[in-house]
Amino acid sequence: MELVAEPSILFLDEPTSGLDSVTSEEVIELLKVIALAGKLTIVMVIHQPQYDIFQQFDNVILMEAGGRIAYQGPVQEAKMFFDSIGYDNCTGLTNPADYYLKCVDTCLVENEETRKATGEQKKTVADLWEEERKQMSNAPESFPEEKFRPVVRPTMIMQFLYMLRRFMLIAIRMRTDFATDLALVVLCGCMLGILFIEASLSRWNQANAFSGLVVGLTGMITALRPLGTDETRPIFWRESSSGINRLAYFLSITVGHFPVMVLYPVFFLGPYYFLTSPRASYGDMYIVLIFTYWAVLGVGYLISIILHPDNSKMGTIVVAMFCTAMSGGTPTTICTFQTYTFIGPLAYTIAYSKWYSEAMFELEANAYHPIMAFNVQYIAGFQDYSLTNFAFCLLMLLAIGVVSRVIAFLFLIFTHRGEQK
Known part of the structure; x- marks a missing residue:
């Protein structure tokens, strides 16, 4: 019923939790239609989305243990980033969401093992993303004002x-x-x-x-x-x-x-x-x-x-x-x-x-x-x-x-x- 008030942003916490794959995909497709029809921004937390669901997203944030951001940006550009840091084994038979999260976790585990063995601190995916983000000269610092719309509630x-x-x-x-x-x-x-x-x-x-x-x-x-x-x-x-x-x-x-x-x-x-x-x-x-x-x-x-x-x-x-x-x-x-x-x-x-x-x-x-x-x-x-x-x-x-x-x-x-x- 919150949609009746036509909010400009909607937060969802695991909307597909406990649902089977078919129903989960139907829920995400419906949310996509609502977002496009109502010019609504939808932010959700989701775990292990299947391939078809992952491709529905416009932008994604991958988080490392401890709450650090390992990637933030368009879904289609995520592969380019992981390829650039050496994780380029995401084939057509692999779910990208699972692969990216596995890369983030693997990097953390390897870093911890190296630190214990040699005392050296290797860079994690979050560290590499931070460096990448700073090098982005074309990334806008703020959203254009025209992208925001006034909230017009139904009568x-x-x-x-x-x-x-x-x-x-x-x-x-x-x-x-x-x-x-x-x-x-x-x-x-x-x-x-x-x-x-x-x-x-x-x-x-x-x-x-x-x-x-x-x-x-x-x-x-x-x-x-x-x-x-x-x-x-x-x-x-x-x-x-x-x-x-x-x-x-x-x-x-x-x-x-x-x-x-x-x-x-x-x-x-x-x-x-x-x-x-x-x-x-x-x-x-x-x-x-x-x-x-x-x-x-x-x-x-x-x-x-x-x-x-x-x-x-x-x-x-x-x-x-x-x-x-x-x-x-x-x-x-x-x-x-x-x-x-x-x-x-x-x-x-x-x-x-x-x-x-x-x-x-x-x-x-x-x-x-x-x-x-x-x-x-x-x-x-x-x-x-x-x-x-x-x-x-x-x-x-x-x-x-x-x-x-x-x-x-x-x-x-x-x-x-x-x-x-």
């Missing part, structure tokens, strides 16, 4: 598309884990459906409280993965330090979780709707769940950034339980202190479960026959719910998702700034 939109593509590719590779998550969501829907099988309106708020808890936990725990683990958080820091647009990074995570917002409600609502047999339509309940997952994913991002990875999962449980307590049941008892302070109404307002439960209750209550209007109004009054507030409930869920994401992004860019430089 935020292009970076967003690159990172979204990566996010989706990772999700596809981890499809088994995603399938397991969906199976667990189905299991939660089955368990709650059995617990509230054919629930009446008087029990509907309890069903909403439990289902809101399930939605909160499944959504927030999913939201922890991109930024809330010991493996993923350092990736963001490293890529941020390389110049990646942090807003594009964050937006790619948000958009990449759209399949979660679409599929989790389907798999949860399938068994839950069948078993509880509500009067409300499946489509309306599905819309409420999409808005609720939007909200809880945003809250999950915020938790993953604020809390340490070791504490983030516990944080999601606490937040989900808090929101469930604010979701209704006996709201007047919960928020009795609202007459004394702003904390009560604020907590009641920012709890996603409150708006989820009220929206679900309104859908179910309005589906009853008008002859039941008195009982419906009584239950709604006890829960402190309105029967004409559906659109506002969805708007509040949307707002919770937006505000939590904005706060999460601000924490993302203004905390751990040392790791992002």
Whole structure:
């Protein structure tokens, strides 16, 4: 992903280590294409490159034991130098890279043996190269200024598309884990459906409280993965330090979780709707769940950034339980202190479960026959719910998702700034 920021130079440490010869050659060929297409300088450390790989290099540095340079220059001119110092046995059947390194090591061994036998110090390949370098009258002392180009980074939109593509590719590779998550969501829907099988309106708020808890936990725990683990958080820091647009990074995570917002409600609502047999339509309940997952994913991002990875999962449980307590049941008892302070109404307002439960209750209550209007109004009054507030409930869920994401992004860019430089 560092290539997204279009750096002027790329350092690689043994990019072919552990690869077979065919794959190693493919990697070097790809790097050659990238270097030429992006006018990018690539510097790499590599051991024992095969002939085809060695010929791909423009310039090479051979190092002697102790870190001294034994040769530095174009690959094609290396043979001329070694021929000039007496190592002219590199035939067409010999890999030049292996031969040159063997010459460097052989010269060192012979020098050490001579020093021990006679006390004389012979010149090593590094010494001979130093003399050769000093005699090069045509070697430029500095690079021409026109060879350097200004760094032009891709636009935020292009970076967003690159990172979204990566996010989706990772999700596809981890499809088994995603399938397991969906199976667990189905299991939660089955368990709650059995617990509230054919629930009446008087029990509907309890069903909403439990289902809101399930939605909160499944959504927030999913939201922890991109930024809330010991493996993923350092990736963001490293890529941020390389110049990646942090807003594009964050937006790619948000958009990449759209399949979660679409599929989790389907798999949860399938068994839950069948078993509880509500009067409300499946489509309306599905819309409420999409808005609720939007909200809880945003809250999950915020938790993953604020809390340490070791504490983030516990944080999601606490937040989900808090929101469930604010979701209704006996709201007047919960928020009795609202007459004394702003904390009560604020907590009641920012709890996603409150708006989820009220929206679900309104859908179910309005589906009853008008002859039941008195009982419906009584239950709604006890829960402190309105029967004409559906659109506002969805708007509040949307707002919770937006505000939590904005706060999460601000924490993302203004905390751990040392790791992002």
